[in-house]
Amino acid sequence: MRLWIKLAFKELRNNSRFSLFFILNLTLGLVGFIALDSFKISIHNHIQLSSKAFLAADLEVSSNQPLTLQQQTSLEASMGEVLQKTRQVSFLSMVASPQATRLVQIIGIEQGYPLYGKILLKDQIPATQDSLRNDLLNGPKVWVQPELLAALNTKQGEQLRVGELSPQITQQILESPGGSFWAAQIGYKLFMGLEQVEKTGLTKVGSRRKYIYLYKLPVNAPLKQIRKRLQTQIADQFGPNSSVAVKTHHDANQQTKRFLGYLNDYLGLVSLVALFLAGIGTAYLFRSYLVKKTKEIAILLSLGATKRETFQLVLLQIAFLGTASALLASALAILFLPLLSQVMQNFLPKDFQSVLSWQSILLALGMGTLGSVVFCLPVLVRIRNVKAQILFQENQMETNITGGFSKAALLSYCPILLIAWMLAVWQSHSWLVGSIFILSLLASFLILGVIGWSMLSIVGRYFSSSYLILRLSFRNLYRNRVSLLSSFLAIGIGALLINLIPQVQEGLQQEITQPESSSLPTFFFFDIQPEQVDPLQQFLEEQNHPLNNISPMIRARLSLINGGTYQDSHVHLGDTREQEETKRARNRAYNLSYRLELSADESIVEGRAFSGTFNMESDALPEISVEIRFAERLGVQLGDQLTFDVQGIPIEGKVVNLRKVQWTGFQPNFFILFQPGVLEQAPGTFLATLSQVTAQEKVSLQNKIIQKFANISIVDVSRVIQKVLDITHQISWALQVMALLAVFAGLIVVYSLSRFNAQSRQQEINLLKILGADFPDIRSMILLEFGMIGLLASAVGALLSLVISRLLSFFLFESLWNVTWSLTFATIFGISILSMATAYLGVRKTLRQNPNSLLQAV
Amino acid sequence: MILKLNKIHKQYPSADNTEAVKVLENLNLEIHQKETVAIIGQSGCGKSTLLSLIAGLDSPTTGEVILDGQSLQTMNEETLAKYRSKQIGIVFQRFHLMPHLTALENVSLPLELSRQRNSQQQAAQTLETMGLGHRKNHFPHQLSGGECQRVAIARALVIKPALLLADEPTGNLDEKTGEKLSDILFDMVESISMTLLLVTHNHSLAHRCQRKLQLRDGSLHETMD
Structure with a gap:
């Protein structure tokens, strides 16, 4: 074994360019994977942890009418053990300072509130039960949001008019349970004691009061069962259309969950695409490496090495490179994850913490080691085709490994499919979506294969030109169509994945940005x-x-x-x-x-x-x-x-x-x-x-309306809308950053593919040079061939990505989809140019080399 | 007797899959221990195919290759590889050295593959005998064509094989270097007392062998010139 380890490392060191490229390619995909996966886990953990604090309880019963003591006791009997309970009433009402009037959400609470989470007061001091008892609940006092003080043009210590009461403002609230991090809140929050609320007289008139009963239950209480029991009981006791409702902390914060759900799915999709792109790039790099290794494998076989041993040698190399990539990716992810949180900090909850998950790192290590082996397996099984007798022949050195499809070769694709499918299902949290994603990719492979084969056949058979360069290019495309088909497929799938994320991102972005036509x-x-x-x-x-x-x-x-x-x-x-x-x-x-x-x-x-x-x-x-x-x-x-x-x-x-x-x-x-x-x-x-009410007019106009139409609630939404617009800009920027990451990973893959293709043409270019072909002609021929492959493959791939993005948007993002032709054309153009540029650099290098150096062999 | 080829037939399917291409037909050969045999023939007559069959790198369509009393056709892939690593040395026309290994590492490789001890010392000694002691730490691309072929011969001989197969060993070298190399080759074969089967176009090289056979129409014919 030591011999094979030594040989494996020597070969990798000798092919340092390949090793570096392989590691770079895989690392890029894995960094994206680990960071995005950790981020997703952090989001999930945050939702779990924050939902109790959001509801301020384990369980909430609410009603438009206050429940009698008897009704409460009867419902509580279905809850099992109740550790703690507290009541709350909430409604919208206008409150006034001597200077202004505003719509406010009045929240009446009593001792014990909140059962979970905290009320954060001015200077970041959390309210204690003592401060509640001695301050807020002790007489006509209110705690308000600082923004309300500004809106009412008043300050702490002053009095407000709340119904029939004139309580004093004794504290400012920075945070409180139930605050959605990006929801546009209607009305500022005003907290006061439940008994004081009764004294305002506001609970006797007006509408939309909500009486809330909050419960703290034992840690292991079966919340879902309790909720179901209560729902049945409520339906029996209050009738099916009563306003009495029950919810657990799991049901709370739906809006946040929905938004984070989108973000989660989008990130999952980006990480999956990054990983797939890395997989394709890695497999192609490995293919080019193995083609070069054919002769060495044949030498080892001629010296008495068994096929199993040569297989082991290459397997060892992939496993080593994969593990090295995963380790490097883990290290980079540690740096990258805080950056990701930084990018998204403005629209994430204040107390959100992104933690690098060991689960993600272990998975990445598995993906790096096992995944790279699996992705390279179709190439790896072709080592079996290498025969030592090629050493007695002159021209068959590099053809053996790229041979046709055998049963084993076809079977070797199965683990990729299985792992890809499992990953897709896991990332999308849905058998349906994951399966659709993989089936779409498979169908794309098939469609690309059929279109690619037809195009390459048509080009060679029916397009002949008197112009030498065109004739040579067309003939090359036709004659090499078997080997070119695989690069056509890879570039096509690359284009598909590159275009997929920006397409999905564009749909989401257009949804959250403000339409130009509407006036706010x-x-x-x-x-x-x-x-x-x-x-x-x-x-x-x-x-x-x-x-x-x-x-x-x-x-x-x-x-x-x-x-x-x-x-x-x-x-x-x-x-x-x-x-x-x-x-x-x-x-x-x-x-x-x-x-x-x-x-x-x-x-x-x-x-x-x-x-x-x-x-x-x-x-x-x-x-x-x-x-x-x-x-x-x-x-x-x-x-x-x-x-x-x-x-x-x-x-x-x-x-x-x-x-x-x-x-x-x-x-x-x-x-x-x-x-x-x-x-x-x-x-x-x-x-x-x-x-179009100016800032100067706002207060006077609002006051005039209130004087004339006292019952009408007026909400100044300009500030809230601005806040939402600011946040959506940040989200859209983050979506773009993620999309760029996927595009960048894709372009590296396209570069790897084109470089491999250019290398495989080295011998032919050299021969043309020896035969006296003009250098510009050789360059034109190669550029034409690579341009055509790049253009045709990326066009088909990009068009297929539109179909898949439409499907994904339908199943994942509630049909948030818009076709963006400019992006699609940019993908096609970009890939064609990159493909041609890489080929051009490869040709230039070959043309500069001494023809003899390429003909010599050792 | 070390090598016996019994009624060997070898054919390949044609490009259009209509008619099989017959390369070797009813070929018989017996080579005794310490014998040196040259096989000559026109390009494409099947010389390389014959070498592949004898080395166990390919198998005949029908017939049997018996080496040291053992039929290669009865061995599985793994046994064959192990057998080759101990009993057969091959020298190729195009040297086929591992580019990322030094001369010493290239020569010690077959010893390491057959799990032999002191591989480095044995390899160094063989290189010394070939007059390449001073080049042992050089990589193939740092060596001349003649030196590369000497390393290749050293690699083939270091396991002291019972049978040495050489495919145009001087074919890639100029006349002077080729002559020098053939001197070294024959000296070594003599000193190790091994059997040599070489395939060549070079008549002077063929003349140095005890027997000369011509491969014609798929079978071997003794030739005296």
Whole structure:
């Protein structure tokens, strides 16, 4: 064994350029893999850890009405042991300082809150139960967000008007449970004692109060079972349409989870693509190395080495290079991971910590060692084809290894497929998505193979030219089509993977960036009563600020789909993310609206526009428009009949179109729209927006409206929108960085491929030179051949990537997809140029060499 | 008797798979211990194929190669490799040295492959005998053609094989260097008392062998000139 180890290292040292390239190629893929995988694990851990703090409890029961003591006790009996409990009430209301008035989310709490997580006060000091008892809960006092102080133009120590009470501001809150890290919050938070809230008188009037009962349960309490028990009990005790709801900390923070889920899947996809690209590059580099090694393997065989021993020698080399790459990648990932967190820090939770996971490193070590062997296996099995008798022959030195497909050669691709499939499933957390990804790649291989073979055959057979260079190039392409097909496949798959990530990224990015057409609103108006619409409109016209996007809003609960109830709307442990979303969507109450025309941010994806106002005399059902991704979550299709419960009255309608909504337009948009003439008589309120109000006008205009229309809630959304826009810019930048990483890895692979191809033409170029061919002619011929292969393969690969990115976007990212031709053309152009440039450098080197040096052999 | 080829037939499928190309037909040969035999023949007559069969690198379509009483056709790939590493030395026309190994390492390689002790000393001694002691730490690309072939011969002889196969050993060298090399080759063969089978176009080299055979129409014919 020592001999083989010694030989293996000597060969690697002697082929230092190959060894370095191999390590560089694999390291790049593995660094991306380890860093992104660790990052994903960190995200997962954070979600787990933060969800209790987000809910401030293990379990929450909420209701629009306060529960009686008897009701509470009855529900608590189903929870098993309760370690601790606390109550909370939450609602939106206007509060005033002597200078201004603002919409505020009032949160009434009592001793014990929060059961998990913390309230962080000014100067980063966490609130203790003592500070709660001695300060907030001791008399009419409030704790507010510093931003509210600025908005109300007041300061700590001053008093606010909250309903009938004038509490003193005694603390400022920097963080509190329930704060979503990127959600645009409506209204600033104001904490006060639960008893004090009762004294404000605000709980007697107004709407949308939420009474929350928080519970801390033992660590091992079966939360999902308890939730299910409670849901059944609530349905029995309060009726199926009651507002009483139960949720565990696992259900909390859905918005954050959904966003991080996208990020997770995107990163998984990038790491998978980086790894695949590295695998293809490594296999190709190894192929070129092994072609050069054919003669040496034959010599060893002639000296008495067995085939098994020569196989071992090469296996040892790959395993060593793979392990070295994985170790180097682990070291680099330690440096790279903090950088990744840095890049994303602005849109990640404040207390998010990225930790390099040992699981990722071990996996990378496995991938480096075993993965490189597996990826090189199809080339490795061809060592069996090397025969020592080639040493007696002159011209067969390099042909043996690249021979045709045997059964063993075909079988050698199976481990790659298996590992690739397992990785894809693991990364995507879905058998379906992982299998689709691998099947798409396989289908792409097949399509590329068929197209490549046809193109190379057609080029040689039907394109003949009187121009020597063209004739030689076409003939070379045709005659070498067997060996060229493999580079065609590799470049094509490379182009596919390179173009895939930017395509997916572009779809996600376009979704989160603001549409150019929409003008951002300054104010959002809620709770406009139907009879207030005209006077409000008139009033604002007088102020030269016309009211926009006046939209009716009717609260309703979806009761039936196609006449049948949905039996199981509870989320189960084994549910996929898609099933969970469907069930959650079906569980909610919705805001319906009606309008004939679509807004500027909407477009019909499937179906037809509303036929007009609903005719009560007609037999037809009212027409419904559903937002496309919401329809997917709900499992609703065109033509389905939906029945809504609007304040106890069933309203039925038929889906006539599915709409795409650009939510980042920040206009009032709805998941479900009815055609006009159906919901007009249903009890509801109106929403509206006001745009282009200057900073100077804001306060006075808001005060004027409040004086005239006291019940209308006004939210200044300009600051929130700006914050969201800033964050989306950062996310889109991070998406681009990741896409660039994948492109960079891909270009290195294309370079490796072209370099290998150029090397294999060395002998032929040399012979042409000896035969007296003009150097410019030789250069042109090679550039033409490589340009054609690069262009054809990358064009087919890039087009296939559009299909796969469409599929992935559909299954992973809720159809966030836009074809970006500029990127596709850039990929095709870039790869063709890189392929030609690499070939040109190779040819230039060969042309400079003494022809004899290439003919000599030792 | 050390080598016996019994009714050897060797044919390859033709390019269009219609008719097989017959290279060797009913070829018989017997070579005794310490005998030196030259095989001459036109290009493409099957000389290299014959050497491949004798070295156990290829197998005949029919017939038997018996070396030292053992039929090569009864051995599996691994036994054959081990047998070759101990009993057969091969010298190629194009030297075929391992480019990343020094002269000494190239020569010691077959000894290491057959797990022999003191491989370095034995290899150094053989190189010394070949007049290459001062070049032992040089890589093949640092040596001349003659020196490369001497290293190749040293590599073939270092295991003291029962049978030495040489394929045009002077074919890649100029006349003077070729003559010098053939002197060394024959001296060594004589001193180790081994059997030599060489394939050549070079008549003067062939004349130095005890027997001269011509490969013609797929079989061997004794020749006196």
